[in-house]
Amino acid sequence: MLGIARGKEMRVNRGFTLIELMVVVAIVSILAAIAIPAYQDYVSKSQLVSALAEIRPGKTTIEVVVQDSRDVSLVDADYVGVKPSVRCTAVNATLAADGVAQVGCIVAGNAAVSGKKLSLNRDANGVWTCDGSVFAAQYRPLGC
Structure with missing residues (x-):
């Protein structure tokens, strides 16, 4: 014989129970609730950095105009x-x-950054500053 006592059946594995599936769904939901807002913050910041990179070359041309x-x-x-x-x-x-001088743009992106103005400003002494004060601090690039 197979070493199984008579009268006892071997348990047949039929898949996951409803409780096990509910626990997995709950864990995935909790992880998603934490990950999605963090991802949205990352996307907002990258959209703002991308907009800054697109207007930054304008500084060089303005400096050439001023110097010449x-x-x-x-x-x-x-x-x-x-x-x-x-x-x-x-x-x-x-x-x-x-x-x-000023070089700026209206940013397009998700709701946290869309429709707001980002600009680079030059004062009479030639000092450039980034004006991103309309954006939340967590989205602004360093030095802006």
């Missing part, structure tokens, strides 16, 4: 090479005669 004493009336978004894109729906660039 070129006509400041020529400066606009096209002149500095900042164009609307996936992350920047509306772009602008301005330069005043005193050297004060």
Whole structure:
């Protein structure tokens, strides 16, 4: 014989019980509840960093215009090479005669960053600052 006492049946494994499945679903739900908001924060920050990367080249052209004493009336978004894109729906660039300048865009992305303005500002002394104050601190890139 097979070493099984008579009268005792071997238990047949038929799959998972309802309780076991409910426990797994509960664990997955808890993990998803934690992971999805963290992922959304990461996506918002990356969208803002991408928009900043798209307007940053405009700084170089503005600096060249200021250093070479070129006509400041020529400066606009096209002149500095900042164009609307996936992350920047509306772009602008301005330069005043005193050297004060701004390059900016309206950010496109998820609800945390969409429709808000991100800009790089130059003061008369040539110091550039990033103005992202309309965005929550956790989304702003370093130095912005």
